[in-house]
Amino acid sequence: MSHPTDSSLHSAPLSTLEHTAEFIGRHIGPRDDDVQAMLAALGVDSLDALIDEATPKSIRAERPLDLDEARNEAQVLARLREMADRNSVLHSLIGLGYHPTHVPPVILRNVLENPGWYTAYTPYQAEISQGRLEGLLNFQQAVMDLTGMELANASLLDEATAAAEAMTMMRRIARKHPSSRFLVDADALPQTIDVLKTRAEPLAIDVVISNDLAADAAAGDYFGLLLQYPGASGRLGDPEAVIRSAAEHDALTAVAADLLALTLLKPPGEMGADVVIGSAQRFGVPMGYGGPHAAFLATAEDHRRNVPGRIIGVSRDRHGAPALRMALQTREQHIRREKAMSNICTAQALLAVMAGFYAVWHGADGLRRIAGRIHRMTRLAARALTEAGLAPLHEDYFDTLLIRVDERTRTDLLQRALRAGFNLRADLDDAIGLSFNEVTTREQLADLVEALTGARPDLDALDADLAAADPAIPDALQRRSDFLTHEVFSRYHSETEMLRYLKRLENRDLSLAHAMIPLGSCTMKLNATTEMLPVTWPEFAELHPLCPHDQARGYHELIDDLERMLREITGFDAVSLQPNAGSQGEYAGLLTIRSYQQANGQGHRDVCLIPSSAHGTNPASAQMVGYRIVVVGCDASGNIDQDDLAAKIDKHRDELAALMITYPSTHGVFEEDVIAICQRVRDAGGQVYLDGANMNALVGISRVADYADVCHLNLHKTFCIPHGGGGPGVGPIGVRAHLAEFLPGHVSGVLGAGRGTNPAVAAAPWGSAAILPISWAYIALMGRTGLRRATDVAILNANYIAHGLKDHYDILYTGRNGRIAHECIVDLRPFKSEAGISEEDVAKRMVDYGFHAPTMSWPVPGTLMIEPTESESREELDRFIEAMISIRQEIDRVASGELDADDNPLKMAPHTIAELTADEWTHPYSREQAGWPVKSLRLGKFFASVGRVDNVYGDRNLVCSCPPLDVYAEAS
Numbered sequence: 001m002s003h004p005t006d007s008s009l010h011s012a013p014l015s016t017l018e019h020t021a022e023f024i025g026r027h028i029g030p031r032d033d034d035v036q037a038m039l040a041a042l043g044v045d046s047l048d049a050l051i052d053e054a055t056p057k058s059i060r061a062e063r064p065l066d067l068d069e070a071r072n073e074a075q076v077l078a079r080l081r082e083m084a085d086r087n088s089v090l091h092s093l094i095g096l097g098y099h100p101t102h103v104p105p106v107i108l109r110n111v112l113e114n115p116g117w118y119t120a121y122t123p124y125q126a127e128i129s130q131g132r133l134e135g136l137l138n139f140q141q142a143v144m145d146l147t148g149m150e151l152a153n154a155s156l157l158d159e160a161t162a163a164a165e166a167m168t169m170m171r172r173i174a175r176k177h178p179s180s181r182f183l184v185d186a187d188a189l190p191q192t193i194d195v196l197k198t199r200a201e202p203l204a205i206d207v208v209i210s211n212d213l214a215a216d217a218a219a220g221d222y223f224g225l226l227l228q229y230p231g232a233s234g235r236l237g238d239p240e241a242v243i244r245s246a247a248e249h250d251a252l253t254a255v256a257a258d259l260l261a262l263t264l265l266k267p268p269g270e271m272g273a274d275v276v277i278g279s280a281q282r283f284g285v286p287m288g289y290g291g292p293h294a295a296f297l298a299t300a301e302d303h304r305r306n307v308p309g310r311i312i313g314v315s316r317d318r319h320g321a322p323a324l325r326m327a328l329q330t331r332e333q334h335i336r337r338e339k340a341m342s343n344i345c346t347a348q349a350l351l352a353v354m355a356g357f358y359a360v361w362h363g364a365d366g367l368r369r370i371a372g373r374i375h376r377m378t379r380l381a382a383r384a385l386t387e388a389g390l391a392p393l394h395e396d397y398f399d400t401l402l403i404r405v406d407e408r409t410r411t412d413l414l415q416r417a418l419r420a421g422f423n424l425r426a427d428l429d430d431a432i433g434l435s436f437n438e439v440t441t442r443e444q445l446a447d448l449v450e451a452l453t454g455a456r457p458d459l460d461a462l463d464a465d466l467a468a469a470d471p472a473i474p475d476a477l478q479r480r481s482d483f484l485t486h487e488v489f490s491r492y493h494s495e496t497e498m499l500r501y502l503k504r505l506e507n508r509d510l511s512l513a514h515a516m517i518p519l520g521s522c523t524m525k526l527n528a529t530t531e532m533l534p535v536t537w538p539e540f541a542e543l544h545p546l547c548p549h550d551q552a553r554g555y556h557e558l559i560d561d562l563e564r565m566l567r568e569i570t571g572f573d574a575v576s577l578q579p580n581a582g583s584q585g586e587y588a589g590l591l592t593i594r595s596y597q598q599a600n601g602q603g604h605r606d607v608c609l610i611p612s613s614a615h616g617t618n619p620a621s622a623q624m625v626g627y628r629i630v631v632v633g634c635d636a637s638g639n640i641d642q643d644d645l646a647a648k649i650d651k652h653r654d655e656l657a658a659l660m661i662t663y664p665s666t667h668g669v670f671e672e673d674v675i676a677i678c679q680r681v682r683d684a685g686g687q688v689y690l691d692g693a694n695m696n697a698l699v700g701i702s703r704v705a706d707y708a709d710v711c712h713l714n715l716h717k718t719f720c721i722p723h724g725g726g727g728p729g730v731g732p733i734g735v736r737a738h739l740a741e742f743l744p745g746h747v748s749g750v751l752g753a754g755r756g757t758n759p760a761v762a763a764a765p766w767g768s769a770a771i772l773p774i775s776w777a778y779i780a781l782m783g784r785t786g787l788r789r790a791t792d793v794a795i796l797n798a799n800y801i802a803h804g805l806k807d808h809y810d811i812l813y814t815g816r817n818g819r820i821a822h823e824c825i826v827d828l829r830p831f832k833s834e835a836g837i838s839e840e841d842v843a844k845r846m847v848d849y850g851f852h853a854p855t856m857s858w859p860v861p862g863t864l865m866i867e868p869t870e871s872e873s874r875e876e877l878d879r880f881i882e883a884m885i886s887i888r889q890e891i892d893r894v895a896s897g898e899l900d901a902d903d904n905p906l907k908m909a910p911h912t913i914a915e916l917t918a919d920e921w922t923h924p925y926s927r928e929q930a931g932w933p934v935k936s937l938r939l940g941k942f943f944a945s946v947g948r949v950d951n952v953y954g955d956r957n958l959v960c961s962c963p964p965l966d967v968y969a970e971a972s
Contacts, residue, residue: 022072023070023071023072023073023528023530023781023782023786024070024781024782024783024785024786024789026528027526027528027778027781027782027786027790027870027871028786028789028790028793028870028871029793029797029870029871029872029873029874029876029877030793030796030797030873030874031873031874034873034874035047035793035796037874038796038797038800038874039796041800041803041804042796042799042800042803047789047792047793047796050792050795050796050799050819051701051792051795053816053817053819054670054795054799054815054816054817054819054820054821055670055701055702055821056670056671056672056674056816058672058674058675059670059674059675059698059701059702059706059707060701060702061571061700061701061702061703061706064700064784064788065568065569065700065784065787065788066568066784067565067568067569067779067783067784067787068780068783068784069783069784069785070780070781070782070783070784070785070786071780071781071783072781073530073781076530076777076780076781077530077533077534079780080534080558080773080776080777081537082554083554083555083557083558084534084537084539084540084554085539085554086553086554086557087539087540087543087551087552087553087554087555088550088551088552089538089539089542089543089551090418090421090422090423090547090551091421091422091423091439091440091444092287092422092423092543092544092547093422093423093424093425093433093434093435093436093437093440093448094423094424094425094426094433094435094544094546094547095232095234095399095400095425095433095434095435096189096190096191096232096425096427096433096435096546097159097189097191097192097279097281097763098281098287098290098544098545098546099281099282099287099435099437099438100287100437100438100439100440100542100544101281101282101283101284101285101286101287101437101438101439102284102438102439103284103285103286103354104284104357104358104361106361106495106498106499106502107284107354107357107358107361107502108536110499110502110503110506111350111353111354111357111502112350112354112535112536113532113536114506115511115512115513115527115529115532115722116506116509116511116513117132117350117353117506117509117511117724117725118350118527118532118722118723118724118725119511119512119513119524119527119722119723120132120509120510120511120512120723120724120725121511121517121519121522121524121723121725121726121852122346122349122723122725122726122727123136123325123326123349123725123726124326124856125510125843125844125847125852125853126323126324126325126326126946126949127317127323127844127847127910127944127945127946127947127948127949128508128509128510128847128852128910128942128944128945129324129508129509129510129725130323130324130505130508130509130945130946131504131505131506131507131508131509131945132349132353132505132509132725132726133312133324133325133326134324134505134508135352135353135356135357135505136154136155136310136312136349136352136353136356137312137314137324137356137960137961137962138353138356138357138359138360138488138962139152139154139155139280139294139296139352139353139355139356139359140152140153140154140311140312140356140960140961141356141484141486141488141961141962142259142283142355142356142359142484142489143259143280143296143298144298144960144961145483145484145485145486146259146262146263146267146483146484147257147259147262147267147268147269147273147276147296147298148267148268148269148270148276148481149267149268149269149273149276149298149299149300150269150298150299150300150301151298151299151300151301151303151304151307151311151960152296152297152298152299152311152960153296153297153298153307153308153309153310153311153347154309154310154311154312154326154347154349154352155280155294155295155296155309155310155347155348155349155351155352155727156277156294156295156296156297156308156309156344156347156348157292157295157344157347157348157580157581157584157727157762158279158291158293158295158348158580158762158763158764159189159192159256159277159278159279159295159763160189160191160192160194160195160196160760160762160763161195161295161344161580161584161762161763162277162278162279162295162296162297163188163192163195163196163226163254163256163277164195164196164198164199164200165277165297165308165309165342165344166226166254166275166277166297167182167196167199167200167205167224167226167254168199168203168205168308168341168342169275169297169299169303169306169307169308169341170182170223170224170252170254170274170275171203171205171223171224172306172341173252173274173303173306174223174224174250174251174252177223177250177251179221179222179223179251180204180205180206180223181205181206181208181221181222181223182196182200182205182206182207182208182222182223182224182225182226183208183210183213183216183217183222183224183225183226184196184207184208184209184210184225184226185210185213185225185226185227185228185231186209186210186211186213187227187228187231187232187233187235187237188226188227188228188231188232188256189228189232189256189763190232190427190747190748191746191747191748191760191763191764192226192228192256192763193207193209193747194746194747194759194760195759195760195761195762195763196226197759198591198744198758198759198760198761199624202591202594202624202625202626203624203626204626208222210225213225213227213237213242214237214238214241214242214245217242217245217246217249218245220249220251221249222246222249222251223251223252224246224251224252224253224254224274225242225246225251225252225253225254226253226254226255226256227239227242227253227254227255227256228255228256229255229256229257229258229261229265229268230258230261230265230397230398230399230400232400233393233394233400233402233433234392234394234397234398234399234400234401234402234433234435235393235394235396235397235402236265236394236396236397236398236472236473236474236477238474238476238477239255239268239271239273240271240272240476243255243268243271243272243273244272247272252274252275253272253273253274253275254273254274254275254276254277255268255271255273255275255276255277256276256277256278257276257277257278258278258282258398258399259278259279259280259282259283259296260282260283260367260370260371260374260438261371261398261399262479262483263364263367263368263370263371263479263483264368264371264372264375264398264473264478264479265398265473265477265478265479266476266477266478266479266480267479267481267483269298270481274299274300274303275297275298275299275303276296276297276298276299277295277296277297277298278295278296279293279294279295279296280293280294280295280296280351280352280355281293281294281355282437282438283354283355283358283359284354284355284357284358284361285351285354285355285358286536286541286542286770287541287542287543287544287545288540288541288543288768288769288770288771289540289543289544289545289552289555289764289766289769289770290545290763290764290765290766290767290768290769290770291545291580291728291762291763291764291767291768291769291770292348292350292351292580292727292728292768292770292771293348293351294347294348294349294351294352294354294355295348296352297309304328304958305328306341307341308341308342308344309342309344309347310326310347310726311326311327311328311958311960312324312325312326312327312960313325313326313327313328313954313955313958313959313960314954314959314960314961314963315327315949315950315951315953315954315957316949316950316953316954317946317947317948317949317950318908318947318948318950319912319915319947321946321947322963323946323947323949323950324949325949325951325954327954327955327958327960328955328958340616340617340619340620340623342620343583343584343586343587343617343620343621343624344581344583344584345581345582345583345616345617346581346582346583346716346723346726346727346728346729347581347726347727348724348727348728349724349725349726349727350724350725350726350727350728351724351727351728352727353725357498357502359484359489360488360489360492360498360501361492361493361498363484363489363490363493364482364483364484364485364489364490366493367484370438371398373438374398374399374436374437374438374440375398375399375472375473376463376466377399377436377440377442377445378397378398378399378400378401378434378436378472379466379469379472380445380457380459380462380463380466381401381434381436381445381448381449382397382401382472383462383465383466383469384449384453384457384459384462385401385403385449385452385453387457388449388452388453388454388455389453390403390405390452390453391403393431395472396472396473396474396477397472397473398472398473399435399436399437400433400434400435400436401433401434401435402425402428402431402432402433403431403432403433403434404430404431405430405431405432406430407429407430410426410429410430410431410432413432413452414426414432416451416452417432417448417451417452418548419451420447420448420450420451421444421447422444422447422448422451423544423547423548423551426548427546427748434448442459445457445459446459486961486962487964487965488962488965491965507945508945509725510847510852510942512524512526512527514850514942515850515851515852515876515942516851516852516868516872516876516877516880517851517852518801518851518852518854518866518867518868518880519852519854519855519865519867520668520823520824520825520854520855520864520865520866520867521615521666521693521694521823521855521865521867522717522723522855522867523693523696523714523717523718523822523867523869524723524867524869525696525717525720525869525870525871526720526869526871527720527721527722527774528720528777528778528781530777530781531720531773531774531775531777531778531781532722532774534773534774534777535770535771535773535774539554540554540555540770540773541770543555545764545765545766545769546748546750549750555766555769558772558773558776559577559766559769559772561776562577562772562775562776562779563575563577565776565779566713566732566734567734569699569700569703569779569787570692570703570704570705570711570713570734571703571704571705571706571734572704572705572710572711572734572735572736573705573735573736573737573740574734574735574737574739574740574743575732575733575734575735576588576732576733576735576743576744577730577732577766577767577769577772578732578743578744578746578760578761578762578764578765578766578767579712579730579731579732579733579744579761579762579767580728580729580730580731580762580764580767580768581727581728581729581730581731582617582693582712582714582716582717582729582731583617583620583621583731584731584761584762584767585692585712585713585714585731585732585733586617586618586621586660586689586691586712586731587621587624587625587761588712588731588733588743588744588761589689589710589711589712589733589735590608590621590622590624590625590627590658590660590689591625591742591744591758591761592710592733592735592739592742592743592744592758593657593658593687593689593709593710593739594625594626594627594657595742595758596687596738596739596742597657597687599742602685604654604655605654605655605656605657605685605686606626606627606628606655606657607627607628607630607652607655607656607657608622608627608628608629608630608657608658608659608660609630609632609645609648609649609652609656609658609659609660609681609686610622610629610630610631610632610659610660611631611632611633611634611640611660611661611662611665612631612632612633612634613634613638613662613665613666613667613859614660614661614662614666614691614859615662615666615691615693616858618660618662618691621660622658622660627657627658628655630648630652632644632645632648634667637669637813637814637815638665638667638668638669638812638813639665639667639669639671639672639673640661640665640671640673640677642673642677645677645680646680649680649681649684649686653684653685654685656681656684656685656686657686657687658681658686658687658688658689659677659678659681659686659687659688659689660689660691661674661677661678661688661689661690661691661708662690662691662693662694663690663691663694663698663704663708664694664697664698664821664822665694665821666693666694666859667812667813667825667859667860668798668813668820668821668822668823668824668825668865669813669814669815669820669821670697670815670816670821671815672815672816674707675706675707678707678708679707682709687709687710687739688707688708688709688710689708689709689710689711690704690707690708690710690711691711691712692704692711692712692713692714692718693714693717694821694822694823695713695714695717695718696717696718696790696791696794696822696869696870697791697794697795697821697822698791699718699787699788699790699791700784700787700788700789700790700791700792701788701791704734705734705736709735709736709738709739710733710734710735710736710739711733711734712731712732712733712734713731713732713733713734714729714730714731715729715730715731715732715771715772715774715775716728716729716730719774719775719778719779720774720775720778721771721774721775722774728768728771729768730767730768730771730772730775732767742758743758744758744759744760744761744762745758745759745760746760746764746765747759747760748765750765751765789870790870791870793870794822794868794869794870795820795821795822796870797868797869797870797872797877798820798821798822798823798824798866798867798868799819799820800868800874800877801824801866801868801877801880801881802814802820802824804877804878804881804885805824805826805881805884805885808884808885808888809826809827809828809884809888810826810827810830811824811825811826811827812824812825812826812827812860812863813825822867822869823865823866823867824865824866825859825860825863825864825865825866826854826863826864826865826866826884827860827862827863828842828862828863828864829861829862829863831891831895832862834891834895835891835892835894835895835901836894836901837891837894837906837907838862839856839857839861839862839863839864840856841906841907841909842864842887842891842906843856843864844906844909844910844948845887845890845905845906845909845910846883846887847909847910847942847944848905848909848910848911848930848931848933848944849883849886849887849933849934849937850879850883850937850941850942851880851883854866854867855867868880879936882934882936883934886933886934887906890904890905890906890933891906894906899924899925900924903923903924903925904924904925905925905929905930905933908923908930908947908948909948910943910944910947910948911930911931911943911944911947912943912944912945912946912947913931913943915930915947916930916931916943931943
């Protein structure tokens with residue numbers, strides 16, 4: 001592959017690149033003349049000169065990226081269409097936790113395909129997230145109702161991960177139990193068992209697979225158990241007897257349940273289950289070849305402080321009006337670190353919102369009809385197959401039939417089904433499985449039976465016979481309790497009302513469609529429309545993750561090419577795309593190191609060095625793989641303290657497993673000595689794990705494999721998958737050659753030889769495959785030139801903001817030549833003593849200026865960490881700088897006594913439109929100062945829908961269920 005001979009092409013004016021692809025100029029915010037003006041303000045004459053000043057020469061790559069040059073949008077979409085057309089969409093009856101479903105078009109168009117929903121960030125700033133929070137609260141309420149539990153979280157990554165989180169949660173609750181055994185139903189989903197084994201081994205939990213769970217539960221000697229309801233085979237056993245046995249042995253029970261089945265089945269909460277987990281995929285979320293989908297975890301109120309992930313709760317704002325927020329936020333990983341109960345920091349918010357809206361759209365009666373129709377279809381199939389000599393193994397079932405056959409018959413039946421357009425469960429040597437779903441038609445059922453038996457059934461006659469037959473759900477397991485009784489689930493059943501409801505909630509949230517979201521370390525950059533389009537193409541959206549490999553040729557072409565791209569960008573020898581969040585990438589990377597060291601007789605190495613500035617998920621991930629965490633301090637410049645590092649290495653040399661390092665550092669600087677730091681760890685026998693959260697400052701400049709052994713990437717940051725209001729994400733890992741064989745594998749075996757021998761870390765082989773086209777498209781659209789230019793401009797934009805603020809705020813850390821990397825930390829601590837103004841006051845006041853606040857109080861308490869990304873224009877950067885300067889002037893007026901110490905625009909922020917337009921105005925400052933402090937806001941302004949939320953009240957009065965709808969009306 002040829003390369004441009006001019007090494008500075010990446011910093012050439014955009015006009016010289018337009019013959020290659022116009023998209024680069026659309027992704028990057030500043031125009032050519034803006035770039036030159038910004039460089040002049042910084043006192044340098046080119047992007048190359050700025051990069052030379054900001055980055056150490058030791059980290060720079062010796063050659064340009066060996067990637068294609070940029071393609072335009074039409075070319076990229078045409079190439080993606082070619083790949084999509086190589087996928088074959090058959091009707092998948094494989095089941096195993098994945099089912100075809102109808103995505104209601106009103107939700108598809110207005111949520112999944114709507115940047116107002118998918119570009120928002122995690123709702124840490126509750127006042128500008130009320131719409132998303134209400135959508136998540138709907139999800140929680142639906143899960144609580146269907147499972148019969150008192151409390152549910154706001155989603156987890158997938159069903160297998162939720163099961164693993166339930167297991168470790170129950171171990172914490174039962175920490176005094178003498179047994180370390182965890183019983184698992186052999187009829188659980190295979191991928192769930194695989195992930196349970198992965199999670200259990202480093203924590204010394206003994207997973208025991210039980211073929212007779214009732215007998216083993218009665219025998220005792222276990223702290224907890226997990227049963228599948230219904231089983232993977234379709235079997236409907238009696239969970240109540242197992243749950244009773246567990247309670248008699250002071251053990252806890254988790255039930256992996258099917259949400260749709262629970263509309264007809266007795267809920268586990270009514271049987272005494274301690275935890276209920278599962279997937280909400282079939283609530284209107286496409287299979288997407290494995291994800292993303294929202295999992296759920298529900299439990300008893302008594303266990304609320306042990307629940308992993310997020311919980312949405314009802315609190316009140318400063319006016320006393322109801323307001324939603326993320327509850328119990330002190331559990332967040334950046335605070336609890338190695339004491340965190342989970343390393344999950346993003347879940348599946350967008351998909352949980354979709355699933356919640358699916359329940360709102362259909363209501364209880366609609367869901368019953370869908371489930372009843374599926375069950376009826378399954379009974380028709382069972383009757384027709386039985387009459388043809390293919391009787392199902394189990395008489396009690398909801399939607400799944402397992403048919404015992406010899407191997408020769410099995411192969412023949414699977415082939416017949418394929419020729420007729422159906423995928424059946426094919427992972428068992430002596431059986432085939434059929435799982436019916438929402439989209440299966442009677443005509444398809446007849447086609448399938450005819451393909452398997454050679455005779456077309458008379459479905460009308462069979463249907464008439466079923467009326468007199470015993471039901472396939474035993475009487476004791478039939479649901480008799482109501483669910484979804486809250487009025488939100490019965491009000492929005494016309495499309496007019498549903499559309500307006502979705503739009504009303506959307507309008508309460510600030511997203512990238514409104515303004516820059518300058519969150520340090522979170523990289524909220526453009527999620528281009530072209531990149532998003534293929535996500536909902538049926539050829540990508542409607543594939544089952546365990547379908548035959550040759551039906552997904554296009555997916556594998558894309559996956560292989562994306563892996564190649566990421567290998568080239570990072571320099572690593574192998575990549576795994578399985579981790580479906582950055583936190584899971586961290587975990588997978590450390591597991592890979594651990595497995596390598598165990599295989600090489602170094603299993604005793606268990607010390608992980610982690611700088612004090614590291615992401616909070618880092619120590620949580622290290623704890624999950626059984627490492628002992630040793631914190632390394634930082635010096636006054638924000639760099640790793642070399643003396644402390646040397647001392648810690650010397651002390652733990654024989655036990656040193658790894659160093660976890662973020663580069664550029666979380667302090668927003670390029671550490672000069674990173675190469676020496678990493679080599680020092682290697683010389684002591686350890687491995688280097690690099691947290692790739694800040695990769696947006698490295699692409700095209702540095703290949704991290706030159707100094708690290710493993711690195712996770714956040715595709716939902718640097719590579720443009722949108723954050724989705726707090727998820728989805730993808731966190732692949734790259735590794736050097738010596739670690740490649742220890743990458744995650746999968747129980748299905750579809751990863752193939754050489755793709756990893758470890759158990760899985762996610763339910764699906766390729767994790768959240770449906771959103772991989774986004775990152776592939778971004779890289780293809782930018783090409784080697786655009787990717788490097790994006791990095792350069794990201795560093796330019798950050799330095800431009802730091803320069804614009806330096807005369808008004810202290811920039812806490814700078815690197816060589818006074819430059820920063822792609823983000824900067826503004827120190828607000830002096831204002832606390834000078835004016836009584838906190839970082840929270842500044843963050844809330846920024847809402848009045850039309851911005852989402854930067855990252856607050858991390859990695860240094862009392863600060864804001866700002867990252868503008870390359871996608872923001874000079875005009876938006878100037879608007880942000882103007883806002884920050886204006887806020888500083890307000891702080892000075894408070895300090896001088898010109899503004900009241902307690903009743904001032906910062907303490908009262910944010911100001912709602914209701915307050916600003918009320919007849920009575922009681923503040924000593926003007927309405928204009930409160931709501932329109934700078935002239936640019938008169939061109940258009942985003943208003944918070946509630947006043948400042950009372951977090952303390954919300955934690956003391958934890959309410960995690962939907963309030964009456966008139967309460968929402970009161971709040972708005």
